[in-house]
Amino acid sequence: MLLRDFFSAETVQLDLAAETKDDALRELVSVFGLDGKSEGILYKMLKRRENLGSTGIGRSIAIPHCRSLVVNRLRVAFGRKMDGLDFKAIDEKPVRYIFLIVAPPLEVSNQYLPVLGKIAQFGKDPDVPDALAALESPEDFLSLLESKGI
Amino acid sequence: MHAQLELLLEIQDLRTQRHGMEDGTLADVESDVFAVEVADAIEILDEKLGELETRLTEEIGERYSRMARKGMRAVAPVIKGICYGCFMAVATARASEAGRNSRVENCEHCGRFLYHVV
Numbered sequence: 001m002l003l004r005d006f007f008s009a010e011t012v013q014l015d016l017a018a019e020t021k022d023d024a025l026r027e028l029v030s031v032f033g034l035d036g037k038s039e040g041i042l043y044k045m046l047k048r049r050e051n052l053g054s055t056g057i058g059r060s061i062a063i064p065h066c067r068s069l070v071v072n073r074l075r076v077a078f079g080r081k082m083d084g085l086d087f088k089a090i091d092e093k094p095v096r097y098i099f100l101i102v103a104p105p106l107e108v109s110n111q112y113l114p115v116l117g118k119i120a121q122f123g124k125d126p127d128v129p130d131a132l133a134a135l136e137s138p139e140d141f142l143s144l145l146e147s148k149g150i
Numbered sequence: 151m152h153a154q155l156e157l158l159l160e161i162q163d164l165r166t167q168r169h170g171m172e173d174g175t176l177a178d179v180e181s182d183v184f185a186v187e188v189a190d191a192i193e194i195l196d197e198k199l200g201e202l203e204t205r206l207t208e209e210i211g212e213r214y215s216r217m218a219r220k221g222m223r224a225v226a227p228v229i230k231g232i233c234y235g236c237f238m239a240v241a242t243a244r245a246s247e248a249g250r251n252s253r254v255e256n257c258e259h260c261g262r263f264l265y266h267v268v
């Protein structure tokens with residue numbers, strides 16, 4: 001399966017309102033349409049993962065991720081904040097592009113690791129940060145993923 | 151949601167995170183892509199797990215520990231009436247009940263604590 005197939009326009013937020021890392025995580029978690037309690041648990045687990053080391057991999061990209069019982073299938077979301085967020089990233093630079101990945105503890109098709117790997121690979125492409133900055137609509141984001149054929 | 155069930159959920163999710171740090175491929179990604187010091191991460195998770203486990207009531211804590219010692223996942227999601235610990239149907243009357251997750255329940259087949267995924 002291609003990366004494109006995991007995303008939908010509804011889970012792409014090109015103008016995050018959040019001004020902090022924590023608020024950005026909350027805002028992105030909310031696109032999945034879970035109930036409030038589940039959102040809270042998911043947010044807490046993402047924070048626990050961040051406490052082990054920032055998921056800001058440099059070049060303005062972060063890939064927060066975790067597994068949790070509160071989701072019944074793999075979910076992904078993309079958020080953009082052009083002003084940048086302090087994410088305590090590896091290169092200490094602000095993060096503008098956030099790829100969120102959550103999955104249940106066990107999945108029949110075991111997609112969590114491959115998707116995480118594909119997003120990391122996508123993030124390493126030298127053209128990607130500029131292309132993400134130029135996006136004008138969620139559909140543009142989906143087309144960009146498609147064009148990379150990952 | 152029952153406070154003890156929420157605690158069990160957090161414990162189980164943390165155990166999954168810890169397991170991931172020991173899983174060869176995921177641990178490699180965590181250390182290569184995200185520069186996580188895996189040994190340190192496990193230590194942090196163990197400390198947190200220890201702290202959370204002491205907050206379980208005696209009865210729930212004992213039941214949890216028995217399963218954890220056997221290497222079982224003590225909390226299983228219930229999706230569409232199926233316990234994903236043993237893949238058996240849980241009693242439909244319970245599965246469809248309003249206010250799911252407002253009580254701490256165990257699967258009648260495998261004994262795992264049940265979390266109804268919304």
Ligand SMILES: [Zn+2]
Pocket residue numbers: 226233234235236237238257258259260261262
């Ligand atoms: Zn069961």
